[in-house]
Amino acid sequence: MFGPGSQFHEFFNDPRWALAMVRATVLEAAHPQIGGALIDNSTFVAHPWRRLRNTLLSLQRMFGADDQVRQREAARLNRLHARLNGTDRQGRPYDALDPEVRAWVVATIFESAVTMCRLSGRPLDQQTMERLYAEFQAFLAAMGDEGGHLPPSLHEFWGYFDRVVEEELENTEAMRIVLYKLFDHLPAPPLLHGLPTLWAAGRTVVGPLIGAITVASLPEPFRRRAGLPELPGAQTVMQGAYLAAGLARLLPDGWIQAAIVTDLLSLSLDSDDPRARTVTALRDKMNRAAALIRLIAPLPPEPEPAQEGTTRRSAEQFFTEVLDQTGNGYLDWPDLAAMARELSSRLDLDEPEETRLYDAFAGWWRELQAALDTDGDGRVSAQEYAAAVPSLAGPALIRVAEVLFDATDKDGNQIIDADEYRALFRTAFRRDTAGCAGTETHYTRSAFIKDFLSFMTGRRRTTPYDPLLAQA
Structure with missing residues (x-):
């Protein structure tokens, strides 16, 4: 169920997984309890790169081959979730240890994995879906949750998923932040600090595009009930994005390792990591590209970050x-x-x-x-x-x-x-x-x-x- 050879392990470094995880996060945030917990407790708005790195590390530990590492990580996650409870702004209680809520988180990841394969033109066969579903059931069991909160069979799962989408999900504030604010205002990763113009130019295009692609991939009943706008041609763009991401599997092994990409994005140029020298050279080229962009299409100036050790923050x-x-x-x-x-x-x-x-x-x-x-x-x-x-x-x-x-x-x-x-x-x-x-x-x-x-x-x-x- 875990480690090399599992279906989840095959997906972990798949470029399509990035699109699927954004989609899954939106479906999670649309759940009232999860949306309330995210608004009150999560750092995903102010520190998204840190949150991404920690999430990938946790998934690696939970789906790795080492049982002791998995048990230790499950205990850590349970302690973390035990501290996340309260009431949302409508006065409704939320609790991150609620087994129904935890089952929904797992359900969104499983369903989004199946959907990403379908949208990219390589749908999973029945046997592979059964195998993947069993792995996610094993994940909940490893967390200590009793069975029954996810349906016991894949056949029953689809009815459960449709019911939650149609009856329980809402247009929550947390969901709107993920769709319309997070990517539009995404702070630069450490790799791109000091390049505000280049980052702003890319974010201006990519942010709304990711939002449109994600909305187009969501279940139609939820889009209709939540009043989410669908731009003309969004379905075509969405399918093209999944197809293009799927083609990245043709790249040489090691080029698209999720952990490596995340580490590089969060790598400080002051680090002693040997890769920092390569990143520094890449950054010099980005500086030249940014200067060219400023000449061609000037953007409103963004404040340059203060140099190390030269000023104090206000x-x-x-x-x-x-x-x-x-x-x-x-x-x-x-x-x-x-x-x-x-x-x-x-x-x-x-x-x-x-x-x-x-x-x-x-x-x-x-x-x-x-x-x-x-x-x-x-x-x-x-x-x-x-x-x-x-x-x-x-x-x-x-x-x-x-x-x-x-x-x-x-x-x-x-x-x-x-x-x-x-x-x-x-x-x-x-x-x-x-x-x-x-x-x-x-x-x-x-x-x-x-x-x-x-x-x-x-x-x-x-x-x-x-x-x-x-x-x-």
Whole structure:
């Protein structure tokens, strides 16, 4: 059911899978419970590239051949989902551990995989569909969900899917963001930082096109009920996109590995990864292309990102780029929970270290709320944050730094060595948060805490912490 030889494994690096996953995400976001959870908790708007990388890593772990890795990842996902519950803006409850909701997520991925094959002119035969459906049922079982939430047979699945589409899905805010805002306002990946004109030009064309292709691929009953517009010729463009993506299978092996592509997109040019040199050369060519585009078709200027180590962020920039992880314009608990989630994922924490980190961030949130929430609405606006011009280095933030150090210091020797540093920052050891590149081969507790507090309170752009908490 898992690992090399499984049907899912064959699809994972298929270029068509990108289109199918966007479609599946729209169908998930149209479910009221999932849409509510995404709006309140997800970082997919402000940090889409980070979210993509983490999702691909999780899928690799769950569908890999190693049972222990799968069990550990399932436990991590269940802990994550247990923290995602609340009420949406219509007062309806949502719970990410609801087995019916989890079954719908799996159903959308399975159905979108089947649809991508059909739309690209290579429909799956009955036996292959049965095999793929069994793999997704095994996925739910690996997550610990009891059977019965997905229909037991493929024949029964299609009736279940049509019923949910026709009776339960809605035109949710989260769905509209995925279709019409996410790609139109998608921030540049680290690879294209510093090339705002080139990125804006490509996004202006590709964003609406992806939205039109996705809408055209959705089930007709839902499109009609949700009032989604279908542009003339969209069906033809959609089928052409799937056909073109399918032809990419003819490329040499290794050219379209999903993990490699994602790693390259998120690769910092300051990284010690050997591929960074190739990316730097590619970026130089992109700079020349961007200059040509500006000559041919000038676009409204976009602000250039500040150079490393030369300026401090304003309070408003720090709020938007670092604190507001969910991108909703406010600072509240889901933003700090997203920080804890990202750090826990990078360090691959188990219990009880993961809970200690979440508890430390929860303490910091209580401290921030007490100091900054002047109107008592339970959240901090950008205006409240900027007006206070706060010094955030209170006891709770110091506690966050201490717990993060302990979680990074795997061997407990009170020093972060090169391997532990790489696990957190994904680059070789280099301390420059204090403004001076060092040659040290270890990182002491006091130095780590000082640098962390300097970033979180001084708002200085730094090579280690910006990719960790600020970049998309």
